[in-house]
Amino acid sequence: MRVPFYRHSLPASSATLVAEVIESGFLTSGQYCSRVEDKLGAIFGVSHAKLTSSWTQGAVAVLLALGIGPGDEVIVPAMTFVATANVVKQVGATPVFVDVEPSTLLIDIASVRAAVTSRTRAVIPVHLYGQMVDIPALRAALPAGIRIIEDAAHCFEGRRGGRRPGQDSDAAIFSFYATKNVTCGEGGAVITQDGALAANLKEAVLHGMSAAAAQRFSGGRYQHWDVARLGTKANLPDLLAVLLETQLDSVDARLAQRERLARRYEESLAGTPLGFPAIEAEAVSARHLFPIHVPGGQRDRVMRVLNDHGIGATVNYRSVPELSLYRNDPAVPRNGFPVSLDWGEGTLCLPLFPTLRQDEQDHVLNILHDEVLPSLDSRMIEERGVAAL
Numbered sequence: 385m386r387v388p389f390y391r392h393s394l395p396a397s398s399a400t401l402v403a404e405v406i407e408s409g410f411l412t413s414g415q416y417c418s419r420v421e422d423k424l425g426a427i428f429g430v431s432h433a434k435l436t437s438s439w440t441q442g443a444v445a446v447l448l449a450l451g452i453g454p455g456d457e458v459i460v461p462a463m464t465f466v467a468t469a470n471v472v473k474q475v476g477a478t479p480v481f482v483d484v485e486p487s488t489l490l491i492d493i494a495s496v497r498a499a500v501t502s503r504t505r506a507v508i509p510v511h512l513y514g515q516m517v518d519i520p521a522l523r524a525a526l527p528a529g530i531r532i533i534e535d536a537a538h539c540f541e542g543r544r545g546g547r548r549p550g551q552d553s554d555a556a557i558f559s560f561y562a563t564k565n566v567t568c569g570e571g572g573a574v575i576t577q578d579g580a581l582a583a584n585l586k587e588a589v590l591h592g593m594s595a596a597a598a599q600r601f602s603g604g605r606y607q608h609w610d611v612a613r614l615g616t617k618a619n620l621p622d623l624l625a626v627l628l629e630t631q632l633d634s635v636d637a638r639l640a641q642r643e644r645l646a647r648r649y650e651e652s653l654a655g656t657p658l659g660f661p662a663i664e665a666e667a668v669s670a671r672h673l674f675p676i677h678v679p680g681g682q683r684d685r686v687m688r689v690l691n692d693h694g695i696g697a698t699v700n701y702r703s704v705p706e707l708s709l710y711r712n713d714p715a716v717p718r719n720g721f722p723v724s725l726d727w728g729e730g731t732l733c734l735p736l737f738p739t740l741r742q743d744e745q746d747h748v749l750n751i752l753h754d755e756v757l758p759s760l761d762s763r764m765i766e767e768r769g770v771a772a773l
Contacts, residue, residue: 387735387744389696390563393638394627401626408622413596416622416629421573423632430550430575432582435625436589439537439559439572441618443471446533446555446574447506448614449584452477456505461491462703462724464510468535469704477505481705483721487662490517492723497525506531511539511549513700514670515663518544519552533557538672540566541639545666550575560628565642565672566635568627571620587611589618641738642671645745649674649734652749656757673700674736678760683730686756693751696735703728 405416417435424433436442452458454476460468462481472479482495491509507530509517516539523532536542536549537559549556555578558564560571576582590596592615595607646669650660659677663669678686683699690697703724710716719725734748 385744385747386694387696387740387747389698389733389735390737391739392562392567393737393739394567394631398627401630402623405622405626411623412621413619413625414622417620417625420625420628420632423629424573424575427632428548428550428556428575430577432577432579432585433573433575434582434585434589435620436557436572436574436618437620438561438570438618439535439557440467440471441589441616442557442572442574443467443508443533443535444474444616445585445588445618446557446581447471447475447477448616449581449588450506450531450554452505452531455503457501457503458505459496459499459507460704461508461510461512462705462721463489463701463727464512464535464704465537465701466704466707466709468508468510469710472508478503478715480504481710481716481721483723484512484727486723488515488664489513489661489723489727490515491522493518493522493525496522500527500530504530506533506554508533508535510535511537511542511670513661513675514538514542514672515661515667516542516544516547516549519547520545523552531555537561537564537572539670540564540672541635541668541670543668544664550577554578555581560624565638565670566628566631568620568624571624571628573620584613587613588615591615591617638738639671642736643669645736645738645740646671646674648745649736649749653752657760658752658757671736673733675700675731675733677727677730678732679730680760681729682760683732686760687732689755690732690734690748690751693747693755695748695751697732699731700733701728701731 421433456477457480458472458477459480461484463484469479480499482499483492485492489512532553534549534553534556536556540558555574555576558573560568562569592611592613593609595609657679687697705716
């Protein structure tokens with residue numbers, strides 16, 4: 385049996401929606417984007433939402449809209465996807481890494497507090513694997529004026545203490561990449577309660593232009609535009625936005641399916657040497673991924689076993705300071721992120737998506753119990769014996 389890492393659940397009728405946009409004659413950001421943005425604002429209880437071409441370009445646009453650039457520092461966790469740090473470098477600012485909590489793998493707030501300097505302009509907490517960082521607690525730990533930009537790429541459905549992304553920060557950024565819980569293949573969105581930021585962002589996603597295409601040709605007459613700030617090209621076209629609208633109505637049902645599958649993994653793997661992040665009592669995880677930690681330097685061997693049995697396991701993620709771009713940067717501290725390093729050397733993710741069938745999940749669990757855990761236990765016993773000698 386082959387079990388893919390991810391299988392999307394977009395229906396064939398999605399082609400009809402795309403055809404509808406094509407028939408409209410307007411392919412870039414227009415009425416379909418506006419409808420989805422209004423829906424996002426209602427879902428998250430925020431006053432502003434802007435669709436973007438990706439999480440990455442949305443983040444670049446937010447940083448530009450906030451005027452963050454050369455000479456500024458932005459604090460990011462060492463355990464995340466590399467884009468969280470890269471976007472800071474892309475605007476000329478400096479990413480400052482801090483470690484994560486060992487139980488949840490979320491950014492360590494005490495470490496954030498210790499990393500703040502006079503150059504710190506923002507923090508990008510990552511809601512890793514779907515569990516929200518405690519944003520009010522992070523806000524309380526920061527001096528006034530430091531911006532909080534939530535990396536909510538994994539956390540569309542997440543909650544903490546009844547609060548959702550974007551409600552207590554300066555902005556939250558989502559991803560609608562091909563494997564995300566809500567997807568249009570490539571895409572993202574920024575939500576915010578800050579009207580000034582939203583106004584700047586509207587320009588920043590279009591090179592800094594003061595009018596988008598829909599406005600430049602409104603009323604049947606061309607309207608002049610200006611550029612007063614540096615921007616990027618980050619807008620999402622209607623051709624992709626139209627795939628999102630119907631998914632927004634079913635996110636809770638799909639979350640329930642992923643929650644059931646994730647709990648089945650947890651129950652089956654409880655008491656084994658394989659570890660996974662704790663979900664805190666006040667949090668509702670979006671359950672975007674199901675990561676496990678393989679101890680004893682055996683991660684790659686275990687992944688080969690899974691792959692050889694047709695199981696699409698992958699790594700999310702290695703510690704960012706261990707990647708060559710940052711490892712070779714003398715400004716990045718060495719050995720300063722032990723939790724991120726240990727998790728990054730041992731983690732892999734198992735298939736998790738709403739249409740994962742029970743027989744497919746059974747196959748994953750059977751291979752883990754029959755092929756992986758016995759050899760993993762014996763290797764750990766051998767290593768303990770050698771250490772005792």
